[in-house]
Amino acid sequence: MQPLVKITALTKQFGxxxxxxxxxxxxxxxxxxxxxxxxxxxxxxxxRMLTGLIMPTxxxxxIFGLSLAKHKKEILQQIGAVIxxxxxxxYLSAYDNLQLFARLSGIRPTRISLMDQLAxxxxxxxxxxxxxxxSQGMKQRLGIAIALVHQPQxxxxxxxxxxxxxxxxxxxxxxxxxxxxxxxxTVIVSSHLLSEIEQVATQLLIIHKGKKVKEGNASxxxxxxxxxxxxxxxxxxxAWAVLQNSVWQPYLERITPEGIILKVDRRQIPALHxxxxxxxxxxxxxxxxxSLEDYFLQVTTPGYVDTLSN
Amino acid sequence: xxxxxxxxxxxxxxxxxxxIAFAAITGLIGIIQFGLKLDGEQYVEFMMRDITSSITIxxxxxNGYQVCYIVLQVLLVHVPLLIALVAADMISGEAxxxxxxxxxxxxxxxxxxxxxxxxxxxxxTLLLLIWLAILALFLNMLIFGTDDLFLLKSSYVxxxxxxxxxxxxxxxxxxxxxxxxxxxxxxxxxxxFANNSIGPIVATMSIxxxxxxxxxxxxxxxxxxxxxxxxxxxxxxxxxxxxKVNASNEALSGTIQHPMRIIQSALVLLAHIVLFxxxxxxxxxxxxxxS
Numbered sequence: 201m202q203p204l205v206k207i208t209a210l211t212k213q214f215g216x217x218x219x220x221x222x223x224x225x226x227x228x229x230x231x232x233x234x235x236x237x238x239x240x241x242x243x244x245x246x247x248r249m250l251t252g253l254i255m256p257t258x259x260x261x262x263i264f265g266l267s268l269a270k271h272k273k274e275i276l277q278q279i280g281a282v283i284x285x286x287x288x289x290x291y292l293s294a295y296d297n298l299q300l301f302a303r304l305s306g307i308r309p310t311r312i313s314l315m316d317q318l319a320x321x322x323x324x325x326x327x328x329x330x331x332x333x334x335s336q337g338m339k340q341r342l343g344i345a346i347a348l349v350h351q352p353q354x355x356x357x358x359x360x361x362x363x364x365x366x367x368x369x370x371x372x373x374x375x376x377x378x379x380x381x382x383x384x385x386t387v388i389v390s391s392h393l394l395s396e397i398e399q400v401a402t403q404l405l406i407i408h409k410g411k412k413v414k415e416g417n418a419s420x421x422x423x424x425x426x427x428x429x430x431x432x433x434x435x436x437x438x439a440w441a442v443l444q445n446s447v448w449q450p451y452l453e454r455i456t457p458e459g460i461i462l463k464v465d466r467r468q469i470p471a472l473h474x475x476x477x478x479x480x481x482x483x484x485x486x487x488x489x490x491s492l493e494d495y496f497l498q499v500t501t502p503g504y505v506d507t508l509s510n
Numbered sequence: 511x512x513x514x515x516x517x518x519x520x521x522x523x524x525x526x527x528x529x530i531a532f533a534a535i536t537g538l539i540g541i542i543q544f545g546l547k548l549d550g551e552q553y554v555e556f557m558m559r560d561i562t563s564s565i566t567i568x569x570x571x572x573n574g575y576q577v578c579y580i581v582l583q584v585l586l587v588h589v590p591l592l593i594a595l596v597a598a599d600m601i602s603g604e605a606x607x608x609x610x611x612x613x614x615x616x617x618x619x620x621x622x623x624x625x626x627x628x629x630x631x632x633x634x635t636l637l638l639l640i641w642l643a644i645l646a647l648f649l650n651m652l653i654f655g656t657d658d659l660f661l662l663k664s665s666y667v668x669x670x671x672x673x674x675x676x677x678x679x680x681x682x683x684x685x686x687x688x689x690x691x692x693x694x695x696x697x698x699x700x701x702x703f704a705n706n707s708i709g710p711i712v713a714t715m716s717i718x719x720x721x722x723x724x725x726x727x728x729x730x731x732x733x734x735x736x737x738x739x740x741x742x743x744x745x746x747x748x749x750x751x752x753x754k755v756n757a758s759n760e761a762l763s764g765t766i767q768h769p770m771r772i773i774q775s776a777l778v779l780l781a782h783i784v785l786f787x788x789x790x791x792x793x794x795x796x797x798x799x800x801s
Contacts, residue, residue: 253799276617287608
């Protein structure tokens with residue numbers, strides 16, 4: 201199957217700073233491509249290059265089989281994007297904003313279809329209200345309605361959950377899944393939060409300092425055998441001694457002021473919990489450290505687990 | 511392109527900031543009209559104090575045409591600031607709001623987008639000048655009536671007959687529109703270099719003040735550059751009120767003393783507008799949208 205997006209040796213330099221460094225990846229149709237990296241990793245710069253906001257220093261961007269440099273207008277007709285914050289015109293209503301951007305996208309939708317779009321993102325009742333009075337979540341939903349108003353094939357969402365409450369985050373997650381499964385759209389979504397991306401992405405790319413670190417599907421990337429677990433007890437030193445004389449000894453990594461670090465298979469965590477109870481270790485918390493930072497450093501920095509103790 | 515232009519005009523006139531300039535002009539002209547209506551006679555006496563001993567003047571000196579001239583002399587110095595309020599915000603304001611990146615992810619060419627914005631800025635400038643003309647000329651004609659226009663120049667006096675004035679104002683306002691469009695084009699260009707509108711507005715005004723000082727300084731060194739400064743030509747509207755005289759020193763109705771000066775100034779202003787637009791397009795084509 202021909203990829204919908206094909207990026208080859210994409211590079212962007214701002215003066216002496218190389219924000220994106222020979223990055224290559226491809227996105228399959230009807231997939232959700234998760235784009236992961238810490239702040240400043242080059243995610244937004246890459247996404248801005250994909251949408252024509254930033255000119256690449258070198259490299260090639262092909263979308264729908266066309267070169268972005270040569271066919272920008274045709275390509276952008278089939279792209280809907282929300283880049284960082286969903287900023288719209290504060291002095292216009294939600295309806296007016298949607299209508300304005302629909303016209304810019306080359307369509308003249310009817311009032312009914314615009315109201316339908318607003319209803320889909322839960323803003324129909326606030327259609328005539330000025331955006332200045334909207335919450336961040338409502339603005340985000342309006343931004344998504346604007347991105348989808350012209351029925352694009354490819355949707356690009358840059359940090360779509362920034363500033364949202366848990367319900368808003370869940371709504372975005374459901375929307376992304378809906379776009380892929382029900383509407384057969386291709387979605388590129390960037391985030392620095394692994395927990396969000398892993399729930400929706402069919403394919404993942406991790407970048408650091410503008411370079412590709414790892415690419416693959418979620419099950420390939422998140423090797424359950426490498427889950428780092430931190431447990432905290434009332435007496436960590438006593439617990440450490442007890443665990444050293446148990447079946448968990450091979451999994452022990454280090455004791456830290458915050459707790460005991462183990463590296464176990466994720467599926468072993470319930471058994472570990474049961475053992476702690478049986479060994480009469482008074483447990484305060486047991487948590488898999490699954491943040492992007494941990495995971496990211498785990499896959500990029502040899503001996504990263506040791507550094508957790510410092 | 512037409513859709514883009516319509517959208518830009520729509521956005522300009524939906525912004526509250528746009529109406530600051532219209533309100534300011536209305537307020538200022540209102541104050542001048544109020545003052546002259548109440549205390550106009552004293553003002554005329556003060557204006558004529560040096561010549562009343564040598565000539566006798568009859569009629570309605572403080573008529574609508576006279577008041578309009580006073581208003582233009584006062585206001586056309588300050589209107590550039592009102593123009594800059596909107597023109598210097600055209601791109602920087604979008605960058606500040608974050609809407610620039612959303613706009614440019616839509617299937618529109620950057621050139622078309624920029625030209626549409628530029629044209630919308632020109633429409634705003636033109637409408638502001640039309641509003642100025644309505645209040646300063648037509649309203650004053652209604653309030654103060656019409657008569658001959660008596661102008662005191664630095665070393666001579668000009669008397670324009672009542673039937674020889676209106677067309678001069680039409681020309682003067684058209685020229686002022688061109689001069690203000692030059693200011694708008696400068697503000698528009700500067701708005702490309704910032705992510706908030708304060709910087710470009712201040713920069714536009716600073717450049718105008720700086721170049722105006724250069725234009726008015728009588729230092730030989732600067733005389734070489736003066737003809738090329740747009741600020742030198744911005745007061746060209748006054749040329750419409752200088753009349754030709756014959757060998758007997760009689761005024762020739764329907765004439766302008768130095769028509770070539772007007773044409774020359776208009777061409778210099780037009781050249782600046784084109785230059786600012788071309789540079790804007792060139793800069794915007796290469797601009798990375800980081801806001």
